[in-house]
Amino acid sequence: MCGATTGGVSLDDVDVAKETIIQGVVYRDDAPLAGAYVRLLDSSGEFTAEVPTSATGQFRFFAAPGTWTVRTLAPGAESVDRSVVASKGAVNTVDVTVG
Amino acid sequence: MSRESVLVSADWVEQHLDDPKVVLLEVDEDTTAYDKNHIRGAVKVNWNEDLRDPVRRDILTKEQFESLLSRLGVSPDDTVVLYGGNNNWFAAYAYWEFKYYGHEDVRLLDGGRKKWELDNRELVDDVPERTPTQYTAKEPDTSIRAFRDEVVGAIGDKNLVDVRSPDEYAGRLLAPAHLPQEVSQVPGHIPTAANIPWSKAANDDGTFRSDDELRELYSEAGVDLNNDTIAYCRIGERSSHTWFVLREILGVPNVKNYDGSWTEYGSLVGVPVAVGDEPGRA
Structure with missing residues (x-):
């Protein structure tokens, strides 16, 4: 993964300048957690999107500039909310640890 | 219609895993999800390739739908239980298409794949083999x-x-x-x-x-x-x-x-x- 952004899968096919990317890795016990569910909520708390994490614990959203909440659900864990202020043309990174 | 006749719980599915008249179909947006694992006995339906016309922007024709259900080994009197990722979005789309072509008994697994995973229920990677049928669909319900x-x-x-x-x-x-x-x-x-x-x-x-x-x-x-x-x-x-x-x-x-x-x-x-x-x- 030479040159890869920390916590991200390849952005080779993505025009980063046009997108507002929110991405990160979900961890449990210091290891990346596959198959967790990450939801993106807008500034009013309304659901906008949801993805399962990849085999390496990664997730990614294409949002719009503004304040978002990243909510993570995993088997046997309480859901975890993380707030992020995202800007266009940037890769906005949010890493999450679940119990 | 009522909730009981169109929705089944994860417990219900576990109790009917070996019921020959119940056919489990997994429908995902991420069509590789099934290949990783799935509920035992479930058959894959590829949203992109199986539920849409391959050339025009449209759902399947009646003949294409008949050919799909025949290949999946579904009979008109089978109970079809659909489930998938994305909170059952594509399973609901399949449900609607099954109803459009008049399949009598179709149900959704409440919570879909996510609820099943969050419950830590069993997922397997064995792909079942089903015997093809000669499925006859009804005229579209417009x-x-x-x-x-x-x-x-x-x-x-x-x-x-x-x-x-x-x-x-x-x-x-x-x-x-x-x-x-x-x-x-x-x-x-x-x-x-x-x-x-x-x-x-x-x-x-x-x-x-x-x-x-x-x-x-x-x-x-x-x-x-x-x-x-x-x-x-x-x-x-x-x-x-x-x-x-x-x-x-x-x-x-x-x-x-x-x-x-x-x-x-x-x-x-x-x-x-x-x-x-x-x-x-x-």
Whole structure:
């Protein structure tokens, strides 16, 4: 993964300048957690999107500039909310640890 | 229709894993999800390849649907249980298509794949072999499908329910936020459409809310369910979820899914479009 952004899968096919990317890795016990569910909520708390994490614990959203909440659900864990202020043309990174 | 005849719980599915008259079908947007693992006995339905015409933008023809169900080994009197990722979006789309071609007993697994995974229930990677059938479908039930002319005519007359996220409705996003945003159609919504995101009908674990909560959701948003209703989203899968809630769970009769949805409407020349958070005028 030479040159890869920390916590991200390849952005080779993505025009980063046009997108507002929110991405990160979900961890449990210091290891990346596959198959967790990450939801993106807008500034009013309304659901906008949801993805399962990849085999390496990664997730990614294409949002719009503004304040978002990243909510993570995993088997046997309480859901975890993380707030992020995202800007266009940037890769906005949010890493999450679940119990 | 009632909740019990169209929805099954994860416990129900576990009790019927070896029932030969129950066929489990997994339908995902991420078509590789099934290949990793799935519920024992479940057969894969590829949303992209199996549920749409391979050339034109359309759902399957009757003949294509018959060929799909024959290949999957489904008989007309089988109970088909559909489930999938994305809170059953594509499973609901398949459900709607199965009903369009008259399959009698179709149900959704409440919560879909996510609830099953969050419960830590068994997933396997064995792919079952099913014996093909000679499936005969019924004529399309056009009472559950809306086309573009009817949608344009419904502005200011029938209920239009836009089930996308508030940011897509307002035109700030052009697609769900797990997808890149570069698409060709204009942003916005159909004037007079109420924005009732599909997600308000579901709990965090993907299960549907109670009948009372669901009725309240639409009445509070000012949707008179005595009037005809057309639901739409971007490509018709999330609106299948809402169509399922209204017609199948709550038993509201005059509800159609507009599967052309925003990718069609937002590309039409000359039709009215509203942007921003307000429904707009007819």
